[in-house]
Amino acid sequence: MTKNPRLRKATSTPNIQATAAQDKENEDFPFVDDTPRELLSLKDMKNVLNEIGRPQALPQPPEFGRSSPLGLRLRPQPPPHAAWAKRWSSKRVSFSSIITDNEEKGLEKEDPASSLLLPEVPTHAPEPVRKEVSKDASFYCKPFCDFMTNNPTVFHTVASLTDELKAVGFKKLSERDTWKLEAGGKYFVERNGSSMIAFVVGEAYEPGNGVAMVAGHIDSLCAKLKPISNRRTNAGYVQLGVATYGGAPNTTWWDRDLGIAGRVLVKESSGKIVTRLVKLPHPIARIPTLAPHFGAVAYGPFNPETQMVPVIGLDNSGPPFMTSATPESDYEAQSVLGGVGSFASTQPPRLVKAIAGELSITDYSTIVNWELELFDTQPAQTGGLDHEFIFSGRIDDKICSWAAIQALLNAASIPTTSNAADSGIIQLVALFDDEEIGSLLRQGARGNFLPGTVERIVDSFASPATPSLISRTYANSYLLSSDVTHAVNPNFLGAYLPQHAPRLNTGIAVVADSNGHMTTDSISTAILQRCADKCGQKLQVFQIRNDSRSGGTVGPMLSSAMGVRAIDAGIPQLSMHSIRATTGNLDPGLGVLLFQGFLEHFESVDREFRD
Numbered sequence: 001m002t003k004n005p006r007l008r009k010a011t012s013t014p015n016i017q018a019t020a021a022q023d024k025e026n027e028d029f030p031f032v033d034d035t036p037r038e039l040l041s042l043k044d045m046k047n048v049l050n051e052i053g054r055p056q057a058l059p060q061p062p063e064f065g066r067s068s069p070l071g072l073r074l075r076p077q078p079p080p081h082a083a084w085a086k087r088w089s090s091k092r093v094s095f096s097s098i099i100t101d102n103e104e105k106g107l108e109k110e111d112p113a114s115s116l117l118l119p120e121v122p123t124h125a126p127e128p129v130r131k132e133v134s135k136d137a138s139f140y141c142k143p144f145c146d147f148m149t150n151n152p153t154v155f156h157t158v159a160s161l162t163d164e165l166k167a168v169g170f171k172k173l174s175e176r177d178t179w180k181l182e183a184g185g186k187y188f189v190e191r192n193g194s195s196m197i198a199f200v201v202g203e204a205y206e207p208g209n210g211v212a213m214v215a216g217h218i219d220s221l222c223a224k225l226k227p228i229s230n231r232r233t234n235a236g237y238v239q240l241g242v243a244t245y246g247g248a249p250n251t252t253w254w255d256r257d258l259g260i261a262g263r264v265l266v267k268e269s270s271g272k273i274v275t276r277l278v279k280l281p282h283p284i285a286r287i288p289t290l291a292p293h294f295g296a297v298a299y300g301p302f303n304p305e306t307q308m309v310p311v312i313g314l315d316n317s318g319p320p321f322m323t324s325a326t327p328e329s330d331y332e333a334q335s336v337l338g339g340v341g342s343f344a345s346t347q348p349p350r351l352v353k354a355i356a357g358e359l360s361i362t363d364y365s366t367i368v369n370w371e372l373e374l375f376d377t378q379p380a381q382t383g384g385l386d387h388e389f390i391f392s393g394r395i396d397d398k399i400c401s402w403a404a405i406q407a408l409l410n411a412a413s414i415p416t417t418s419n420a421a422d423s424g425i426i427q428l429v430a431l432f433d434d435e436e437i438g439s440l441l442r443q444g445a446r447g448n449f450l451p452g453t454v455e456r457i458v459d460s461f462a463s464p465a466t467p468s469l470i471s472r473t474y475a476n477s478y479l480l481s482s483d484v485t486h487a488v489n490p491n492f493l494g495a496y497l498p499q500h501a502p503r504l505n506t507g508i509a510v511v512a513d514s515n516g517h518m519t520t521d522s523i524s525t526a527i528l529q530r531c532a533d534k535c536g537q538k539l540q541v542f543q544i545r546n547d548s549r550s551g552g553t554v555g556p557m558l559s560s561a562m563g564v565r566a567i568d569a570g571i572p573q574l575s576m577h578s579i580r581a582t583t584g585n586l587d588p589g590l591g592v593l594l595f596q597g598f599l600e601h602f603e604s605v606d607r608e609f610r611d
Ligand SMILES: [Zn+2]
Pocket: 217, 396, 397, 435, 483, 484, 553
């Protein structure tokens, strides 16, 4: 029996193991008598606190246990951090001072610190099930920034998002196999490792019913390694042969710390070819500007083939100043990694060693091929006086794509006891590669990936899927094409139309274009507006000036391929197609909430528009 029952209660934390030394220490405390293994000394408490992390200022916990005004059905139990926040306010983080003070006092008298209870579960413990069903847009800022920092390429993006899906029970489908789907099932399918479709079949789904679709693109402007990226050492520099992708590297890529990442095809000892993702942990490349002191040549225009070649190292073993006329005999013969004729022999040897080292590959000849690209290594982070911005690379369009998957995860995590069990539609998110280069590849939106997947879903429930059944499906469906749009730039107000200039941290912007570069029309706008009303989200609008050129995205090509009603609407950002862009800290979350509202409410809203 302890003399301090409240402290004894604290020691019931299961992962606390008192050592023999600690037992000895405990003997020095009068209130720790016959149960040393269950009790904590103050030193133990400090160790535990150091181990599990001290409480910091926490976000406002969302409201749980009831339907919110937004119609979002929240999980019935609060997350651990809510209880934690209640117990340890941010004003009580100074544990060391409290405990040191009490050690001096020997806890002889009743003291508030002596009644401190350890949390039963560390607040940062990994959660086995999805907890991110929050209506608080700020909740999604940090997860989004982490996602952006960790997943620079399309391959990393697909791997990361499908891992999230798998963690909550989505089943992977292969395009090679027969699909046997079930009502209430959750599935995803990839193509080329660079595009993906995830969907949830409603419990009451019947073939011919509609599909509520959100589509985005996950590719971004970048510099891709050329098939043979090895170049002759030039004036003491090792350089890398890169090709443009979507217009990058453009002038915003000068003087940036560039990393390298992508996928590597490796032949295993069994003869099987496997795909391995790789990302070197430090910047390896730089495209250096020419100082303005050199005059006009420093101001461009620049030749992307000859003046924007990344440097990736130094090698001063060659002639002091080489030109294209320097004979081959002046260059030192480079070692041939992987053997003559191997893929590795066509790449910079030190790069091959770095990539192989990262993947623990010792036989360079087993590298069959790779697709690598350069990326800005600066992490995504918040900024502004109150952290109201997010500064990040590759926002276009990983932001809408990430938000769409989070929305589907949220919608799919709703307990089946809610009215989600009555859903008769399919909720679907499709993320494509190659939008920045026209989408006309098999993993792009102009390919057959999305219509083919929808038709296979229908076929799984009503084989064979007749043309009329497919047509009915599309007629009952709706596509929310989500790509970033232009936030208003205060320094270039004249470039925007008044009333058509979206702001940050305000809401998704519907993008209209009278010349068909966008799919938006009055009916699709009215449908999305009704969904936004039902989930309490605000829509903005963007349209380009008549004297400017509209961009394009996946909406028109997908809606025309399937004949579905469709809208283009996306998260506003500044500096589109820059290596580093800006959006609002609430904008990822506003995307999640609007997309989730669409997935959840489309079915009922659509009835309002039925003839
Ligand atoms: Zn885009």
